[in-house]
Amino acid sequence: MSTRTRGSVRRRLIAIAALVLVITQIPVIRNTAVDIPVIGGVVSRVPAVVELFAGEANGMAVPGQWKSHVENCLPVTIKREKRCGDLPVLPVDANVTPYIAHNVSAAWANGASAMLTLMRSKADANRANALAGRVRNFSNTSLDEYPMATTAEGGRGARVEEVPERENSSQGGTMNTFYYVNKMSDGDQFLVVIINPREIATYAYQG
Incomplete structure (x- = not known):
């Protein structure tokens, strides 16, 4: 093989490697129109769920319309501080609570919002309903x-x-800590995200 041919092959390999690197760094955006596999093996119709920090070992997932609220905060920071800037953020850690994470992601798929409003005064009535x-x-x-x-x-x-x-x-303890550190009162809004989303349970709990 000539030196020129070797150089051409080498340049092509470098270009391919660079393209692969770029693609793997792009956040995964779930298609809203078709069933697609959600990270962790769950098949769902999650509306525009974006997996942020896909290259991080402990990534984060959130419905797409809320991406801009947390894209500047790493999952480890949200888990520790339970906020992103001025916004209180409640983490659901799929590594610790995979079945709760499954319920949250499935609720998102059914149109539930990730932005919620604290209203502890209605907790008993809401729970009963x-x-x-x-x-x-x-x-x-x-x-x-x-x-x-x-x-x-x-x-x-x-x-x-x-x-x-x-x-x-476990999640109850996380929520109580979350409300306390953010000094939250009824009427305050907060965002829910799933961290370690690759650990979301594949199916609902079966005993």
Whole structure:
């Protein structure tokens, strides 16, 4: 092979490698019109869910219309500080609560908002409305709601899934800490995101 041919092949390989590098750094945007595989193996119709920081080991997912609110904050920062700039951000860590993350992502797919309004004064009524007629089918489980009962968007129409009790306890602790560190009151808005989205459970909890 001539020196000129080797040089041409080398340049082509470098160009291909550069193209692959660029493509892998582009955030994954889910198609709103067709069923597509959501990270973690879940097949859903998540509306314009964007996986931010796709190259990060602990990426983050959020519906596309809210991307601009968190694209300047890394998942590790949101997990630690529970906010992005001035916006309170509630992280759902799929590495710790994969089935709750499944319920949240499925609710997004059904049109639920990721931007919620705190309304703890309506929590009891919302919970009763959301869980009316629902029963647990497995032991050591809880019924998870999204939007949560502590929000104005919760209540009748919330998506409910049975999840391991340990997940509900863990997420409950995260929420209490979140409300406290952000000094939140009824009427305050906050954004929900999923971190470690590759760990979202593939299916609803089956015991």
